[in-house]
Amino acid sequence: MEPPVRLASTGTITHGVSVGEVLGVSTLADARLIAGESGLGRIVQRLNVMEVPDILAWVKPHELLLTTGYPLRNTPQSLGRLVADLDERKLAALAIKLGRYVDKLPDEMVEQADRLGFPLIILPNDVGFDDILNQVLTDILNRQAAVLARAEEAHRALVQVVLAGGGLDEVTAEVATLLDVAVAAVDGGGRVLATAGPADHVTLLWESIAHEGPPLIPAPASGRTPSGTSASGAAGRTRAFASVPVVAGGHHHGRIVAYSPAGTIRDSDVGILERAATVAALVVTRQEAVNAVESKYRADFLRDVLTGRAGTAERVTARARAFGWDLERPVTVLVAELDPDGDERATQDRLVACWVAAMRRHDPQGAVAGFSHEVVAVLDATVDAARVAKDAASAFADVPPATFSTGTSRPSPGAELLPEAYSQALKAARVGRQLHGPGAVAHFDQLGVYRLLSLVNDTEELHAFVRETLGPLALDNDAENSDLRRTLQVLLETNLNVAETARRLHFHYNTLRYRIGKLERLLGNFTDDPHLRLNLTLALHVLRMRGI
Incomplete structure (x- = not known):
């Protein structure tokens, strides 16, 4: 026997009509729904005729299966299992003609259909399958054509927004007009970038995003209508919220979220939201490219200022003003360096973003830029630099296990002295890390003797001094020498208080006296x-x- 005949439009149908709408066509005016009323919202995208016993091998999701019961005439006991098998394969409904091959559907089959929400339809005997196929398929094709035409119109309108130079504000405004909903563009961190729609609806959308955030729309299991939605609309499902991701270049940039207090967002509207997300991705990547170029110019200029190669004070002031920076006032320089093992490009970009956000909050006219391994900020000398660093560190805390150390310079009275201030901040960051470990925040004036040592540019001379003074204790290749160096350090910290040193090191007094004698034989x-x-x-x- 030939396999069953399936009639559907060409291509992949992504929209259809609900089972409830199918029952409304003229050829099914006398059809009766005997079970599965809760599944009337299931979507019909195809029609299939069951006239072979192994129909399960041929069915596909979202099909309306028509049958006379001929394949089941000799095995009526299989009817009870048929509903569960069809529901498992996500069919929309089963429509059967009784009387010729099957006189009555078993009670077990009807009960199971009601339990699963799987519509069972009794077809009138005077209606041919070809009439049903033609009418329902025509409805599906017309609906699909209308959805596609609406989607194309929306796509053209959204693309025109981008071509005209519009941004996320214009994209969300266009979507709000097209769908008559409140719309928001949200970045990957949940921050709302743009909104459009009636003010009270936008407020409710803001609250939803702030408290829990509407989830991405899932595909309903077995074609069932999601709880709380109706079976009307272009694709048979409506909802109050819809959210689609904005993805570009394999990176998730956020979401486009829509809200309708009347719960009238249809599946076809979600398709338009997906078009809007594609256009939003273009806007985001375009803005990222612009920001990257601007960031490079800012970073190059600030590097020139901090290395004394930016020209006269007047030229520096004028160019800084063009970037929105005020370098004429007394300022403080901060340097934030990623601690070892955290120097990845993505982490560096995140560090820059955190410092830019912190500077916007504390000193909008301050300069900030990312270099290859550090972020440099120049802020008003009256602003609490430690607070700015703490703010940036708090925002950066969601990037474990990366940390950064921060150094702060003395106040600088003008742009011409910024190179010196930059050097101070850089030394404070590096010395602070060495003294206090990763995540340190150090001020140049609080380094004490380390500040003086950091001013010695000839590190080889410093290392020679260490070797000459400490002798064998300068090396780490011997555990005993390292242990003796620790004893020496505590002795000097306690001003040669033998009892206190013994207590700190958990040594017997005589043991410590022996160690002191050994140290003096080595060092003098x-x-x-x-x-x-x-x-x-x-x-x-x-x-x-x-290492400094």
């Missing part, structure tokens, strides 16, 4: 020579600053 009589003690203290400080 430091217990009686204050100058030697000073040299030893400085050498230990230099060791703590190793």
Whole structure:
């Protein structure tokens, strides 16, 4: 026997009509729904005729299956299982003609259809399958054509917005007009970038996004209508919220969210929202390209200022003003450097974004730019620099395990002294990390003796001083020497208080006296020579600053 005949429009149908709408066509005026009323919202996209016993191998989702019961005439016991099998394959409904091959549907079959919300329809005997196929398929094709025409019209309108130079404000306004809904464009972090629609509806949409955020629209299981929606509309389903992702270049940039208090957003409207998300992705990538170019110009200019290559003070002031920066006032320079193992490009970009946001809140006229391994900010000297750094660190905390260390300069009275302030901030960040570990915030004036040591540019001379002063204790290749160096450090910190040193190191008093004798044989009589003690203290400080 030939396989069953399936009639459907060419191509993949993404919209259809509900089972309830199918029952409204003239050829089915006398048809009776005997079970599965809760499934009237299921979508019919295809029609199939069941006249072979192995029909399950041929059915597809969203089909309306028509049958005379001929394949089941000799096995009526299989009718009870048929509904569950068809529902599992996500069919829309089963319509059957009784009397010729099957006289009555089993009660078990009817009960199961009601339980699953799977419509069972009794067809009138005087209506041919070809009439049903023609009418329903015509409705599906007409509906599909109307949906496609509306989607194309919306797409042209949205593309025209972009071609005219519009941004997310214009895109959301166009969608709100097309669908008569409130619309919001939301970035990946949940921040609302643009809204459009009636003010009270927009407020409700804001609240929804702020509290929980409407989810992306899922595909209903087995073609069922989602809870709380109606079976009317272009594709048989409506809803109050719809949300689609904005994706470009494999990156998720946010969402386009729509809200209708009347719950009238249809599946075809979701299709238009998807077109809008595509256009929004174009807007986002275009703006990112513009921002990247502008950021590069800003960073290049600020680097020139901080290295003293930007020209005269008048030229620096004028160009800074064009970027919205005020460099004529007394300012402080901050340097934020990613700590080791966090120097990835994406992490660096996130660090820049956090500092830009913090500067906007605390000093909108301050300069901020990202270099290859650091972010530099120049802000009003009256602003609490530590608070700005804490604000940026708080925003950056959602990028574990990356951290950054921050250094702050002395106040600088003008642009011509910014190179010196930049050097101070950079040294404060690096020395602070060495002294306090990752995530340190250090001010140049609070570095104490380390500030003086950091001014020695000849690091080889510093290392030579350490080797000459500490001798074998300068090396880390011997555990005993490292242990003796720790003993020396605590002795100097306690001003040679043997009892206190023994307590801190958990040594017996006599053990410590033995260690002191060993240290003096290696280093000299430091217990009686204050100058030697000073040299030893400085050498230990230099060791703590190793790598600077």
